[in-house]
Amino acid sequence: MKELKLTDSERKFAELIWEHEPISSGELVKLCEKEMNWKKSTTYTMLKKLCEKGIFKNEEAIVSSLMTRDEYYANESIRFVEDTFGGSLPKFLTAFVSGRKISKKQAEELKRLIDEHKEV
Structure with missing residues (x-):
C-alpha cells in the first residue's frame, strides 16, 4: 500500500480542497489565505506536494481530487490496523x-x- 500519511497542515489543506472541489487554483489561494493565513507560495508548494503524492491534480488551474476523502481515510485506517495490530x-x-x-x-x-x- 502506498504511503499517504499527511501532516496536520497537509490534512487541513486536503480537507479544504475536498470540501470545495473542483476549485480554481486562484480561489484556493484566497481560501487558504482566509482559512489558514497562508501566502500564495505556501498554497502552491503544498498543492504541488499533494499532487506528487497522487491525492490531487491541478489541470488548467482547476484543482480536483484523484483520491476521495473516503478513500484517503480508508487507506489510513488500513495502515493503522496493519501498523498497530499486525493487520x-x-x-x-x-x-x-x-x-x-x-x-x-x-x-x-x-x-x-x-x-x-x-x-x-
Whole structure:
C-alpha cells in the first residue's frame, strides 16, 4: 500500500480542497489565505506536494481530487490496523470494543459487513 500519511497542515489543506472541489487554483489561494493565513507560495508548494503524492491534480488551474476523502481515510485506517495490530482485524475489534458494549444494531451491521466482505 502506498504511503499517504499527511501532516496536520497537509490534512487541513486536503480537507479544504475536498470540501470545495473542483476549485480554481486562484480561489484556493484566497481560501487558504482566509482559512489558514497562508501566502500564495505556501498554497502552491503544498498543492504541488499533494499532487506528487497522487491525492490531487491541478489541470488548467482547476484543482480536483484523484483520491476521495473516503478513500484517503480508508487507506489510513488500513495502515493503522496493519501498523498497530499486525493487520489483524479481530485484534483491532477486540481492542476497540474492550470494556464497552455495542448495540444490537451495531452488532447486526458488523455481521452484515463481515458477510459482504468475507472470502468465498
